[in-house]
Amino acid sequence: MRLSAELESFEARLGYRFERPELLVRALTHGSVTTPARKDNQRLEFLGDRVLGLVMATALLEQDREAAEGQLAPRFNALVRKETCAEIAREIDLGMVLKLGRSEMLSGGRRKQALLGDAIEAVIAAVYRDGGFGAARDMILRLWGARIAEVDDDARDPKTALQEWAQARGLNPPAYVELSRSGPDHAPVFTIAARLEDGREAQASGGSKRRAEQDAAQELLTRIGQDI
Template sequence: MKLSADLAAFSARLGHRFARPELLVTALTHPSIGSATRPDNQRLEFLGDRVLGLVLAEALFEADSSASEGQLAPRFNALVRKETCAEVAREIDLGAVLKLGRSETKSGGRRKEALLGDAMEAVIAAVYRDGGFEAARALVLRLWGARVAEARAVGQDAKTALQEWAQARGAPPPDYVELGREGPDHAPLFTIEVRLADGRSAKARAGSKRQAEHAAAAALLAEVS
């Protein structure tokens, strides 16, 4: 089987040359277009989630020999959550090569976090099945590298910490407002403002709403602490 030009280009972005190209095709096939003769990516997604988890758990373990389990867990959760997988997928323009059914395409499936996150995990599994654990490990560390390097700074969830700060003072929970969205569909940039009942606020911009919300919460925490 020979990959189409767009899939060959995507494979190049991954940095992995497939000996079994059909694995990549399956990883990019959403259930909305799957069939008995065209397997979808759900099984690969299941496997890829576990491969991703092992690679990142090991990376975090090795990166900080003094960190406790309680410190490593939130770092790990931040790296493997579906939103982070979707952010990585956007960075390599995975949405452009997703194989979707007509209704899913019309409803903006190429931009949906759940679909992108699932497909990213399936792609990791495809590389694992094609080239073994070391190939999958190299892919994950290449795509998640900067995030792993920054993970040591991840402590308590910033949104949770800000909410607890407000509650401790008898105030209502912070309010998050989307101020704008710009950029192409495959790489959007969101501007979010978090507001406290006393009028204090902070803004942040990021590639996903959740990431922008957390950045805004962290900025406001720094201001009020």
């Protein structure tokens, strides 16, 4: 399979050339354009999330050999959260090569945080399956770059930040409601709603309940204009 010039340019931005280009194509294929012959990137996103987590956990341990778990956890969450993944995706113009359905394109899908965050994780998995863990690790460390060294010790995960925002305004802690679960048992996709008692809410999907809750909290924080 030969990649288009656009995808070859994207490979250059990634700093990785695929032996099996079909993996990259699948990583960039959103569910809005899937057919029986064209699979989407959800399974790759599930795998890429885990690869990213392992690389970041290892990098943080090596960077600060004296840090306690309570210090490492917020740094880790700041580096792997959907917002950060989407920032990385924007820096390499991933949105321009996403394969989206017409309705998703018209609704601004190439700029959506959730789509971009999922897609960069799928690309990580594609590199992992194509070139192994070392290739995926090297790409992640290159793309995340100085963020790893500069991550703030006070970085809070979205659920904590949302709870603090609510409590500061006299509201009860947000509720997290599972709206649906889809996909096979070995690769489930959870859709979770984060809800405030004043009626505001946001939804997100992820390969684990924890990830979906974090992303829903981040989306709700974004909507209410909070910067965590």
